Amino acid sequence: MKKKKVLIITYYWPPAGGPGVQRWLKFVKYLPLFDIEPVVYIPENAAYPLLDSVLEHEVSENLTILTTPIREPYRLAKILSGKKSSDLSSGMISHKTKQSGLEKLLLWIRGNMFIPDARVGWVKPSVKFLSDYLKKNKDIDTIITTGPPHSLHLIGKNLQQLNNVKWIADFRDPWTTIGYHKQLKLSESARKSHLAMEKNILESADHIITTSKSTKQEFQIKTIRPITVITNGYDVVNLGKITLDEKFTLSHIGSFLSDRNPRVLWKAISELRKENTEFKTAFQLKLAGKISDEIKQTLKEFRLDDAVLNLGYVSNEEALRQMRASQVLLLIEIDSEETQAIIPGKLFEYMAAERPILGIGPENSDFFEIIKQTNTGKTALYNQKEEIKKILLEYFTQYQQQQLNAYAMGLQYFSRYKLTEKLAAVINKT
Numbered sequence: 001m002k003k004k005k006v007l008i009i010t011y012y013w014p015p016a017g018g019p020g021v022q023r024w025l026k027f028v029k030y031l032p033l034f035d036i037e038p039v040v041y042i043p044e045n046a047a048y049p050l051l052d053s054v055l056e057h058e059v060s061e062n063l064t065i066l067t068t069p070i071r072e073p074y075r076l077a078k079i080l081s082g083k084k085s086s087d088l089s090s091g092m093i094s095h096k097t098k099q100s101g102l103e104k105l106l107l108w109i110r111g112n113m114f115i116p117d118a119r120v121g122w123v124k125p126s127v128k129f130l131s132d133y134l135k136k137n138k139d140i141d142t143i144i145t146t147g148p149p150h151s152l153h154l155i156g157k158n159l160q161q162l163n164n165v166k167w168i169a170d171f172r173d174p175w176t177t178i179g180y181h182k183q184l185k186l187s188e189s190a191r192k193s194h195l196a197m198e199k200n201i202l203e204s205a206d207h208i209i210t211t212s213k214s215t216k217q218e219f220q221i222k223t224i225r226p227i228t229v230i231t232n233g234y235d236v237v238n239l240g241k242i243t244l245d246e247k248f249t250l251s252h253i254g255s256f257l258s259d260r261n262p263r264v265l266w267k268a269i270s271e272l273r274k275e276n277t278e279f280k281t282a283f284q285l286k287l288a289g290k291i292s293d294e295i296k297q298t299l300k301e302f303r304l305d306d307a308v309l310n311l312g313y314v315s316n317e318e319a320l321r322q323m324r325a326s327q328v329l330l331l332i333e334i335d336s337e338e339t340q341a342i343i344p345g346k347l348f349e350y351m352a353a354e355r356p357i358l359g360i361g362p363e364n365s366d367f368f369e370i371i372k373q374t375n376t377g378k379t380a381l382y383n384q385k386e387e388i389k390k391i392l393l394e395y396f397t398q399y400q401q402q403q404l405n406a407y408a409m410g411l412q413y414f415s416r417y418k419l420t421e422k423l424a425a426v427i428n429k430t
Helices: 019-034 053-058 073-081 083-089 101-113 120-136 151-163 179-184 188-204 213-220 263-275 277-282 293-301 316-325 346-353 366-374 385-400 416-429
Strands: 004-009 036-043 064-068 140-147 166-171 207-210 227-229 248-253 283-288 308-312 328-332 357-360 377-380
Touching (some): 004 019, 036 416, 064 120, 140 151, 207 213, 207 416, 213 227, 263 277, 277 283, 346 366, 357 366
Parallel strands (some): 004 036, 004 140, 140 166, 248 283, 283 308, 328 357
């Protein structure tokens, strides 16, 4: 049986690090098992804010990868502004009350001069290159674009019109309702342009994929196109025997952005350290990933810096090791109605690590429901300091009794293999 061929257009690809690369790297890995042959199109010289060369080993030698050059405005911005440009490209936006004049200017340029995003200059050359490729490879009748960056959906729309192919648009995050969108200093005309562009994409794609049910509900108001929820997930990785941390580690693995600064948690921990000598002696806050300066300053403010183990940015493989070695895993989402739909990609790797999770986020968060559904941890809101203390003390007591474990249920539905099976079904029926 001849395999169906599909063209996947993605910005993030190894050696890129961070959560953006994982989703389609894994889909591409498993699609051939469902008789679908992927062809991947990526930028030749992308300026990725995070790198993880280990992920390159997961790319099959038999995979067809197409590339064209991309002009990256962040490269020029980095020359002019140094670290601040790198921070912005990786999502490290300071709280609006602490933004410098330079950061405000960079945000204004990003929001008003590059619509929908800084990769919009890659659209036109990509459409020309891929149109020529599709005319020579007529066995490809389906294309998939994944955003952010949402510029890639513009490539998909143009290819759909020019080449009579089916187009699936994958939204790893929402577009105009994502939390950082309000920080881009948008003019009224720029705001309307984003909304119009989003509406046009949603009304044009043959099928839409979202990573959460809330984003699906948001998009259903804007389009009648079919929408399928395919969450992120975890891969089965054999890391050998891993010894649990001796300390009572509360670990945050991944980028820790300024807007995710949970002062309620730091206050709860500070109080517990004052009230409970054993807790203070055993407690350690383990951080692995890029940490914003604001987070670091707040930890000093609450006098927790002496309890911090900062590992810096680590490879995905090392991140998985640190998850499995941790006593408790910390998951934080921004306290905002707009972030209810955000399900952090690391949630699924946390669940697979089989260590208890402490999740803090806005009310009615989609990820709260998944934690509850899988029995992988406990959750609290930003105004529930006493609840957070109660959860931490409960976990600490179990730690002291050497009985701190997670008893997960139904994790198989979030495996990358199972999710790719769902994707294959969407591809075949589109």
